[in-house]
Amino acid sequence: MSDTSPTDPVAEAFEAQRDRLRAVARRMLGSHADAEDVVQEAWLRFSRQDTAAIHNLGGWLTTVVGRISLDVLRARQARPEASYDDGLPELMAATAADGPAPEDDAVLADSVGLALLVVLESLGPSERLAFVLHDLFAVPFDEIGRILGRSGDASKMLASRARRKVRASERSTLVGREGRERREVVEAFLTAARQGDFEGLLRVLDPGVRLAVDTPDGVIVTLGATRVATGAKLAAGAAARGRAVRVGGLPGLVSWHEDGSPLSVMAFTVTDGRIIAIAIVTDPARLAAMDLPGPG
Known part of the structure; x- marks a missing residue:
């Protein structure tokens, strides 16, 4: 006020x-x-x-x-590591009628743009x-x-x-060889997280990677590959129940709880074969306000 x-x-x-x-x-x-x-x-x-x-x-x-x-x-x-309120924008999501990868849904950010925000954070x-x-x-x-x-x-x-x-981020759409390579890096990260493979996580994380998680209590920001790899349990849960999405051209993931309610939306920035930034929205209030695709 x-x-x-x-x-x-x-x-x-x-x-x-x-x-x-x-x-x-x-x-x-x-x-x-x-x-x-x-x-x-x-x-x-x-x-x-x-x-x-x-x-x-x-x-x-x-x-x-x-x-x-x-x-x-x-x-x-x-x-x-610190907590910041409101660090990520709310999202609007829509199913892609067509696009570079038919199995992917398109998740679009607000006027600030989740994709731009991920890059700015890096x-x-x-x-x-x-x-x-x-x-x-x-x-x-x-x-x-x-x-x-x-x-x-x-x-x-x-x-x-x-x-x-x-x-470079704006050009990193999920099409062509570079797009496939970025998806492969993200898939390798999610697989390592699901398997608890710490060394595998470090291989795909940039040493200065920045993770921002939007929770009901604010945004938790974690810096550094070791810290991010240590706290990769959230990514492991998302990987087990997730679907590939595009977030403003960035590879991402949307996942759901067993009851079908949304669990999280994730976006990754990948440069030179390493993940340099990850943004995750887990706040149920924000997820409920999004027009996310269903788990089916």
């Missing part, structure tokens, strides 16, 4: 920017709750400023939100900020550089590197 007053001209100026600032923070952090906290902190800092000295309000506030978001991302990176904090601010919100590289404490050219290079990773 906002602490601003609609009769205060300073507050009115901020409120005019709030939706855009929330969108920036949401895409930076992948979390509605964290985005709200960042925007509220930006308001507190703005309210303490001499607003007459701020010549570009939108730019000033974007810089503040960017810096706060960067601090949050770096703090997450420093903690190998980016470093500086890459993520540069890509989100420039490619999604058209913030100039010089301004991004001031947030990062780098030059505009260095910020441009960060965004370019992030863009290549995002585009």
Whole structure:
């Protein structure tokens, strides 16, 4: 809830920017709750400023939100396992009438995109900020550089590197040889999880793999192949009762409980034969709201 007053001209100026600032923070952090906290902190800092000295309000506030978001991302990176509310978007699913693999269903994400979110989670904090601010919100590289404490050219290079990773994910549809290879990597992971084959899991997980599981209590984020392999029981259960799906072009899996109710939706990002990111939705409330294909 906002602490601003609609009769205060300073507050009115901020409120005019709030939706855009929330969108920036949401895409930076992948979390509605964290985005709200960042925007509220930006308001507190703005309210303490001499607003007459701020010549570009939108730019000033974007810089503040960017810096706060960067601090949050770096703090997450420093903690190998933590819980974040609302880190994954809700999904809408539809059965594919046709497509690259007839046995696969297509699972489509919301406007942020589960597939994009999985890729963003695999980016470093500086890459993520540069890509989100420039490619999604058209913030100039010089301004991004001031947030990062780098030059505009260095910020441009960060965004370019992030863009290549995002585009590589967008091209990773489940068709052709590369698509089959990605599916095979995911199938190898699921088989190893089902068999409790720890070494097999490590062979297909990137050392820096990031796992994000959306639960009723928030999103649990785990970093690193050893930690992810150690906690692969959820994947084992899903593999035993799952069906291959496409999630925005990424290989994935939807699974059900024995009574036919949905258990989970998973999406995998595979690069160079290794899984670099996994996103899983297990929150029953969210799963119930999805138009998921049935277990039959």
